[in-house]
Amino acid sequence: xxxxxEQVLVHSKAGKQGDELVANVDLAAVYSSAFDAxxxxxxxxxxxxxxxxxxxxxxxxxxMMRSLAALLVAMREDVTGKKANLPVEAVLxxxxxxxxEELWIPTTPRARRGS
Numbered sequence: 001x002x003x004x005x006e007q008v009l010v011h012s013k014a015g016k017q018g019d020e021l022v023a024n025v026d027l028a029a030v031y032s033s034a035f036d037a038x039x040x041x042x043x044x045x046x047x048x049x050x051x052x053x054x055x056x057x058x059x060x061x062x063x064m065m066r067s068l069a070a071l072l073v074a075m076r077e078d079v080t081g082k083k084a085n086l087p088v089e090a091v092l093x094x095x096x097x098x099x100x101e102e103l104w105i106p107t108t109p110r111a112r113r114g115s
Contacts, residue, residue: 069092
């Protein structure tokens with residue numbers, strides 16, 4: 001479900017924005033991803049997917065990554081049937097390197113919501 005977004009995250013961390021950020025995204029995979037989220041995900045997963053997926057040209061790249069991490073936490077809760085104790089920052093640190101400043105300072109109200 002998240003495969004089309006991997007390159008977006010890499011490009012976002014590299015500072016790319018707008019058209020440059022999504023230039024190589026497979027649109028069919030994006031639509032498939034959305035369909036899978038709605039079909040198989042709980043309401044919490046769908047809400048986190050929409051939050052992650054919602055386009056906003058002024059959105060901070062770190063905020064987008066926090067939204068992805070919150071989605072992963074919601075998906076984990078769906079699969080295990082248990083409330084996750086993982087902070088969004090810990091999830092972010094499993095797949096990308098961040099400075100302490102990037103990890104621990106929420107930049108927007110959306111980022112502060114976490115999981």
